[in-house]
Amino acid sequence: MRAGMVGMGMIFDETYRPFFETVHQRKLYDPAFGVIDVPLVAVATRTGSRAKKYQDSAAGKVSPFQNFSGTDSLAKLLKEPVDFVCVATPDDRHFEAAKAVLNAGKHLLIEKPSVLDLQQLDELVKLASQNNVLAKVVYHKLLDPDHKKLRTLVHDRVLQHVNNGYCSLLEP
Structure with missing residues (x-):
C-alpha cells in the first residue's frame, strides 16, 4: 500500500514519521496478507x-519520496501511484x-476534526461511496509515545484499577 502525505507539521512528526520509519524498517504483518510494506511515495x-x-x-x-510544494502540490501528488x-x-x-483525494479515487485518512461542519462531512461520505474508496478519521494517539507507555503500564499491570484520569495537550 503506497502512501501520500498532505502536510508535514507537528502531527507528521509525532505520528506519521514514526509509523513510516517503523514500517520501512520492520514491515507490517497481517495473518491474511503476510508481510505488508507501506512506503511513503509522495508528500504535498x-x-x-x-x-x-x-x-x-x-x-x-524511509524509501525515497517525491516532494511537491506550492499551490498545485496536491494535484501533483494525486498523479503519483499512491493507494x-x-x-x-x-x-x-x-x-x-479530502475532496480532491476522494475525487481522484484514492483512499483517505484524515486527521481530526475531519471537517468543520456536517454538510462537508456528508459530502465526503458521498464522494467516498461514489468513488468506492474508504474515508476514515485517524486515531493518531495509537503511536504517541505517552499513550504507548500508558498502555504498557496497564498491560504489565503496573497500573491497576484506573478509575479516572486527566490529560492536557500543550502545543510546543
Whole structure:
C-alpha cells in the first residue's frame, strides 16, 4: 500500500514519521496478507521546506519520496501511484484536500476534526461511496509515545484499577 502525505507539521512528526520509519524498517504483518510494506511515495506541502529537511535526515529510514510544494502540490501528488493519502493540514484546509483525494479515487485518512461542519462531512461520505474508496478519521494517539507507555503500564499491570484520569495537550 503506497502512501501520500498532505502536510508535514507537528502531527507528521509525532505520528506519521514514526509509523513510516517503523514500517520501512520492520514491515507490517497481517495473518491474511503476510508481510505488508507501506512506503511513503509522495508528500504535498505549501513550501516544501519541512519535506526537504525530512528527506535529508531520513535517508535509509524511509524509501525515497517525491516532494511537491506550492499551490498545485496536491494535484501533483494525486498523479503519483499512491493507494491512500493522509491529510494532516490545518483543520480549515481538511475539506478541500479530502475532496480532491476522494475525487481522484484514492483512499483517505484524515486527521481530526475531519471537517468543520456536517454538510462537508456528508459530502465526503458521498464522494467516498461514489468513488468506492474508504474515508476514515485517524486515531493518531495509537503511536504517541505517552499513550504507548500508558498502555504498557496497564498491560504489565503496573497500573491497576484506573478509575479516572486527566490529560492536557500543550502545543510546543
